[in-house]
Amino acid sequence: MRLNMQWTWFHRLGSPRWFYQKTQRWLPWLSAVSAILLLTGLIWGLAFAPQDAKQGHSFRIIYLHVPASFLALAGYYLMAIAGAIGLIWRIKLSFMLMKSAASIGAVLTFVALFTGAVWGKPTWGTYWVWDARITSMLILLFLYFGVLALRYTFSSHEASDKASAILSLVGTVNVPIIYKSVDWWQTLHQPATIKLTSAPSMHPDMFAPLVVMILGFYCFYALALILSTRAEILQREGKSSWVRQLVANKRGEV
Amino acid sequence: MQFDSLQQLMVMDGHGVYVWSAVTVSVSVLIGLIVKPLRQHRAAIKTIARELDLENTSRLTATEVSDASNP
Amino acid sequence: MSNFLSGGFTAYLFRELLLAYRRRGDVVKPLVFFLMVSTLVPLAIAPEPQRLAALAPGMIWIMALLATLLSIESLFSDDFQDGSLQQMLIAPNLLAMPVLGKVTAHWLMIGLPLTLISPLIGIWFSLPAVAVLPMILSLALGTAVLSLIGAVGAALTLPLRQGGVLLALLVMPLYMPVLIFGSATIQSAVDGLAWLSPLAVLAAFLAIAVALCPLAIVAALRLSQNN
Numbered sequence: 001m002r003l004n005m006q007w008t009w010f011h012r013l014g015s016p017r018w019f020y021q022k023t024q025r026w027l028p029w030l031s032a033v034s035a036i037l038l039l040t041g042l043i044w045g046l047a048f049a050p051q052d053a054k055q056g057h058s059f060r061i062i063y064l065h066v067p068a069s070f071l072a073l074a075g076y077y078l079m080a081i082a083g084a085i086g087l088i089w090r091i092k093l094s095f096m097l098m099k100s101a102a103s104i105g106a107v108l109t110f111v112a113l114f115t116g117a118v119w120g121k122p123t124w125g126t127y128w129v130w131d132a133r134i135t136s137m138l139i140l141l142f143l144y145f146g147v148l149a150l151r152y153t154f155s156s157h158e159a160s161d162k163a164s165a166i167l168s169l170v171g172t173v174n175v176p177i178i179y180k181s182v183d184w185w186q187t188l189h190q191p192a193t194i195k196l197t198s199a200p201s202m203h204p205d206m207f208a209p210l211v212v213m214i215l216g217f218y219c220f221y222a223l224a225l226i227l228s229t230r231a232e233i234l235q236r237e238g239k240s241s242w243v244r245q246l247v248a249n250k251r252g253e254v
Numbered sequence: 255m256q257f258d259s260l261q262q263l264m265v266m267d268g269h270g271v272y273v274w275s276a277v278t279v280s281v282s283v284l285i286g287l288i289v290k291p292l293r294q295h296r297a298a299i300k301t302i303a304r305e306l307d308l309e310n311t312s313r314l315t316a317t318e319v320s321d322a323s324n325p
Numbered sequence: 326m327s328n329f330l331s332g333g334f335t336a337y338l339f340r341e342l343l344l345a346y347r348r349r350g351d352v353v354k355p356l357v358f359f360l361m362v363s364t365l366v367p368l369a370i371a372p373e374p375q376r377l378a379a380l381a382p383g384m385i386w387i388m389a390l391l392a393t394l395l396s397i398e399s400l401f402s403d404d405f406q407d408g409s410l411q412q413m414l415i416a417p418n419l420l421a422m423p424v425l426g427k428v429t430a431h432w433l434m435i436g437l438p439l440t441l442i443s444p445l446i447g448i449w450f451s452l453p454a455v456a457v458l459p460m461i462l463s464l465a466l467g468t469a470v471l472s473l474i475g476a477v478g479a480a481l482t483l484p485l486r487q488g489g490v491l492l493a494l495l496v497m498p499l500y501m502p503v504l505i506f507g508s509a510t511i512q513s514a515v516d517g518l519a520w521l522s523p524l525a526v527l528a529a530f531l532a533i534a535v536a537l538c539p540l541a542i543v544a545a546l547r548l549s550q551n552n
Contacts, residue, residue, distance in 0.1 A: 116274050166548070169541070230291070234299065
């Protein structure tokens with residue numbers, strides 16, 4: 001019998017119980033770091049960064065719009081990878097992470113779209129312009145909707161998990177295709193658009209708070225993901241002995 | 255500080271409406287992303303606690319009944 | 326060896342065509358839909374040739390997309406209900422083959438007729454003659470991709486009773502690039518630009534879809550069968 005110690009480590013990673021107990025210790029400092037980064041970045045960007053020559057103060061929305069867009073897209077890939085790991089190695093925890101990533105990602109995509117629309121009004125005069133970036137983000141939202149719709153459609157958790165995973169993988173192939181298609185479609189119909197998010201050509205004083213916000217959003221995403229997965233773990237593993245022990249201990253403390 | 259007063263910060267030369275509506279909606283939504291799982295977590299614990307209670311009481315009743323019938 | 330790998334493709338292709346022949350009505354419905362919606366557009370918007378011609382590339386493609394969506398839901402449902410799907414799953418040959426056979430049959434019954442009727446729609450919409458060949462080619466390639474992607478959605482929503490709307494929801498974002506390049510082919514031809522490039526992209530989509538969709542369809546079918 002060949003017991004590979006590496007695989008034991010890997011499979012232990014997939015245990016919901018291990019995840020729950022490990023993340024318990026991470027929560028306090030992760031919350032602190034996220035809060036500090038986000039508050040710093042937001043206050044800096046809203047009140048202290050210089051205003052844009054063309055757009056005036058409304059460009060400050062960038063400090064919410066750009067990080068949300070980054071995380072919305074990155075979150076989709078994280079969701080798809082979690083789904084793939086769950087499918088290949090049959091790790092339940094991976095599926096739980098995927099489900100949490102789906103809802104968080106959809107919400108962030110909405111934030112990106114809403115802030116983008118609100119930004120559009122003073123900049124272009126209308127709330128909606130079929131600009132390549134925003135159209136791609138809208139399609140990304142629809143991709144998220146699909147995965148969200150499949151999460152709880154089947155009677156067993158296992159089936160719904162697998163269906164969502166399959167769909168998110170199919171969507172992953174499409175995400176670059178969609179982005180490129182919409183980009184190309186845009187050049188066909190409009191020669192040049194205002195590049196809202198031309199980050200490299202921004203003044204460093206404007207760019208720095210943006211970096212802080214992006215980092216803050218990454219930490220926030222991790223925090224939201226962990227919290228959501230922990231709740232999912234309790235809901236699904238309610239009948240197992242370690243959860244019951246945990247609850248009993250909590251009541252003992254109270 | 256780019257603005258001379260709180261009033262100016264709110265108005266932002268007319269762009270304040272857009273900036274602050276974007277900020278309020280985004281921030282509330284983000285807070286919701288934290289609050290919702292926390293609530294679900296608490297609700298899950300309550301449900302499991304209730305189940306434990308039910309099990310304990312039924313076990314106790316069963317032992318009482320068996321004690322009564324087997325003195 | 327060849328029987329093992331290619332086994333089932335032609336068998337299921339002919340089976341589907343035979344079954345469809347016995348239910349001719351079901352096959353004709355999406356085509357009639359395509360024709361009727363084409364009539365709605367001039368009624369709702371304007372019968373002026375210029376306006377219609379401006380709308381034509383996009384409208385034709387949207388209608389083809391909707392007609393495909395209408396018909397793809399039932400791709401696997403009959404087999405699911407009468408147990409033939411189970412037979413397909415436990416058979417020793419590669420499941421991708423019967424699946425490809427069924428999807429090809431679907432395209433032959435829906436996509437291809439749409440492609441062949443499209444010149445008529447082109448005339449109704451005052452589409453310039455130069456755009457007719459690009460339109461036919463783009464529809465031929467594009468509807469094949471639509472059938473393949475739609476089959477993935479059909480397989481995923483198989484056990485659900487009201488799966489149709491969910492299927493559309495799942496599949497729409499995946500259809501959008503096909504729509505963009507399909508209508509762009511026709512539009513480029515109308516504008517006198519090179520239309521072979523968007524058409525080539527459609528061909529690339531078809532290649533990717535033929536390679537990857539069967540994997541997803543097979544995984545989803547196994548999933549649906551066990552639940």
